[in-house]
Amino acid sequence: MDTIASLFSFITTPVSWIIVQFHKLYGALFGPDTGWAWGLSIVSLVVLIRICLIPLFVKQIKSMRNMQALQPKMKAIQERYKNDRQRQSEEMMKLYKDTGTNPLSSCLPILAQSPFFFALYHVLSNIANGKTIGVLNQTLVDSAREAQIFGAPIAAKFTDSQDKVAALSATIMDVRVVTAVMIILMSASQFYTQRQLMQKNVDLSVKTPYMQQQKMLMYIFPVIFAVMGINFPVGVLVYWLTTNVWTMGQQMYVINQNPTPGSKAQDSYLQRLLKSVTAHGEVRGRRKRNVVQAIVAKGADRNENERRFISGLSKAGFAAQADGTVVKGDTLAVETEGGAAGRRQPKRQTKAQRQSGTAQAGSAQQESTSKTSLEKQSEPQDAKPKPAAKTAPGSARQAKSGQRKGQQRPKHPSSKK
Structure with a gap:
């Protein structure tokens, strides 16, 4: 770990300068040699870094959603070119380019804050050894070396020997209890963040190997950080616990306000x-x-x-x-589930109303047909004037009973009478 941290020694000066500036602020409130002043300085460092990484976090969310949406197409490419690895890689790169997806975007926040993490580790290691680093002079190093959080010096580790812990004016029990609690909280927050992502913010309609990989990482990552945590100084555990809590809260906000479609x-x-x-x-x-x-x-x-x-x-x-x-x-054009617009349907008629309407329509149609046929087949006839005749009482009637007087309408050819 010390070898890896030394690779990021170029950033130890900016990190130590930021910590010193926050220490001046909190030292005026809690005292310059207290664990609260140094611990809150580390927490403020995390908050500042994570605020700067918000644009990368947005890209991470978009990349993860794009990767989820592309899983069916990626699986199809793998099946189609399973015997041609080169063609498979080319098609994958083409798919990423066409959709504007960068697989590395999901790792950008972790990669971006890694230099600060290892730089802080390098600073705390030098503080534990009483060495100056960056802008930390000997006075500040001695103050940070003696600062304790719940009885554990910020430069102490879970694996430190009893003599080394005693040199920091602490007991081995206090150091191990505090570091163990912080490691458990760090792993639990990591697990919960990944769990709520998988259970609430994943499109359940798409079953892909990507989801199985995420489930595996949900259990593997907390174990990895728990094992690595025993080698972290208390100050680094404060840093990592703070960034995990920040990530958890940030993830909860995204899930509640900008959820994944279909989740x-x-x-x-x-x-x-x-x-x-x-x-x-x-x-x-x-x-x-x-x-x-x-x-x-x-x-x-x-x-x-x-x-x-x-x-x-x-x-x-x-x-x-x-x-x-x-x-x-009341008469809105509302959209149906298929996306088409339609009007409200009229009230359904009863059986008697439908039969009555059918009978009326048939009668009107029959009358119209009769008139048309008469106009085509009948010639207009001039009515002959009949002399007016007086009939005596009791004489025979000139017209049959029920028959109209005057000009009669010609009968329809289809009539039986």
Whole structure:
């Protein structure tokens, strides 16, 4: 470890300078020789580094999601060119280039903070040996060497001998208890961060070897850090525990506010968004409008969570718009689950209403047909004037009973009478 740390000695001066600046601040509050002043200086160093690494963390999230989405295509390439390794590599690189995915982006935050980690280890090792390093003069080295966190010097290790620990004005029991607790917390936070990522923020509809690899790493990484932790000084354990807690909180924020499509976290987020829209009648916030806008733009390509969200809006009387807003009304054109727009269907008629409507339509059609046939087949006839005749009472009738007087309409050829 000392050999690796010496490779990053070029960055020990900036790291020691940052620690000294924070030590001046906390030393004025807690005392310059206290463990709180030096411990909080290390914690502040971690926070500063992680704030600077936020852009890399965003790239890491995007890269991990792209890798998850590309797993089916990668598997197909491996099956297709399983006997040609060179062609397989070429197709993989082409796939990464076309989709703008960098497999190394998921490791960027760890790689970027590794120099600071080993530089801090190198600084604390020199403090334990009473040597000056960077901008730390002998006075500051002696102050940091005697500083203790819960009875354990920040430069002590779990594997240090009793004589070395005694030289730091501490007991071997205090050092081992404090380091063991910090190692357990460090490993537990690492495990929980990976576990919540796998259980809540992974697209469950895609079963790929990538998920199995992540599950293996979820159990392997905590064990690796636990084994390495016994060789870390207390100050380095403070550094690594702080960065793990930061990562855990950062991951929780991403899962709650920007979940992976198709994951359980997305379902929970959309259900919360649906309740908010139902309660307030609008989509509040630009980020939430962007989420709704992206869902509307997908159309038929929506996943199950997104289709359930659109269906929930429709049942509540809302319709999502292309700009991410929602509108409400009684005769809205609402989107179906397939992405097509449709109007509300009219109320279904009873059987008697349907039969009555059918009979009326048939009667009207028959009458229209009869008139058309008469116009085509009958010639117009001039009615002959009949002389008016007076009939005496009791005389025979001139017309049959039930027959109209005057000009009669010619009968239809199809009539039987």
